Amino acid sequence: MWDFDHCDPKRCSGKKLARLGLIKDMRVGQRFRGIVVTPKGTCVVSPSDRDIVQESGVAVVECSWARLDDVPFSKIRSPNERLLPYLIATNPVNYGKPWRLNCVEALAAAFYITGFDSYAETLMSKFTWGHSFWTVNQRLIERYRTCNTAKDVEEMQQKIMAEIEAEYTERRKDDDLLVANPNHTGNMWALPVGSEENKEDDEDQ
Numbered sequence: 001m002w003d004f005d006h007c008d009p010k011r012c013s014g015k016k017l018a019r020l021g022l023i024k025d026m027r028v029g030q031r032f033r034g035i036v037v038t039p040k041g042t043c044v045v046s047p048s049d050r051d052i053v054q055e056s057g058v059a060v061v062e063c064s065w066a067r068l069d070d071v072p073f074s075k076i077r078s079p080n081e082r083l084l085p086y087l088i089a090t091n092p093v094n095y096g097k098p099w100r101l102n103c104v105e106a107l108a109a110a111f112y113i114t115g116f117d118s119y120a121e122t123l124m125s126k127f128t129w130g131h132s133f134w135t136v137n138q139r140l141i142e143r144y145r146t147c148n149t150a151k152d153v154e155e156m157q158q159k160i161m162a163e164i165e166a167e168y169t170e171r172r173k174d175d176d177l178l179v180a181n182p183n184h185t186g187n188m189w190a191l192p193v194g195s196e197e198n199k200e201d202d203e204d205q
Contacts, residue, residue, distance in 0.1 A: 001103065002026050002061050002076055013091065013127065014062040014103030020126060023107070031077045032059050035114075037106045038076065041083040043150040044157070050114040052080055058110045060103050084109050085144055085157040090132040105133055112141045113153075 001014050001023050017023045026032060034056030035049050061076060086098060087109055094100035101109060104123050111120035112134075124130030134141075140160065147153045 001059060002028060011093070012062065012103070013105070014060065016126065017104060017107075017123060022123060022126070026059065029077060032056070033078065034058055034080065035110055036061070036076065036078040036081045037084060037110050038081050039083065040076075041081040043082060044085045044153045045082045045110050045113050046147060046150040046153045047114060047145060048149050049080070049082065049110075050116075053110070053114045053116060058107055060106045062103050082110070085113075085140075085153050086160055087137050087140055090129060090136050091127075092129060104130070108133060109137070109141070113144050115145070 001018060002025075014023065018025055033052075035045060035052055036059045037045065038061050059078070084099075084101065084106060087101060087105075089095060089097050089100040089102070089105060091102045091105060093102070104127060108120035108124050111117070111123070121134075124133055143156055143160065144153050147156050
């Protein structure tokens, strides 16, 4: 983990994993040959990354979503920088928000997608809310795992996003026909990207 100290040490999932000895801190500029989950990646994590993960592991950048411009990404050295496909955060700060995963969720997502479930489960088990990440994202992760390459995952992501948009639009139409009902909760899908209800930033990446 590259740690830029943007987050409250008591709330940072990456720092907690480091204290537990489950991940190691790396120096800025230190080269890493495994998969690096970073918002500056050029392609998404895919099952084809499994051999890289098995050989060299996964790293993450600990920083605030609100302070990405302050991070010297050019000094994070890896030939295998990756984005994560569409997933939903379940951490207490950003629960239900698409993309806003914290450090442990990002690591777990990379392990799940590449088929290392036991590693992902070990990391998530250290958090009282950890079980909810798989519960909420299981359908998404399983669909990504049917893919082979990064291109396949990107195409699956586009298909999923189109389904979410269509479902959201249909639900809005249905809601317009309903009398206001405080017990009507809708479903578990998060709102589409770009919705005004999804624009808050907080906590670590």
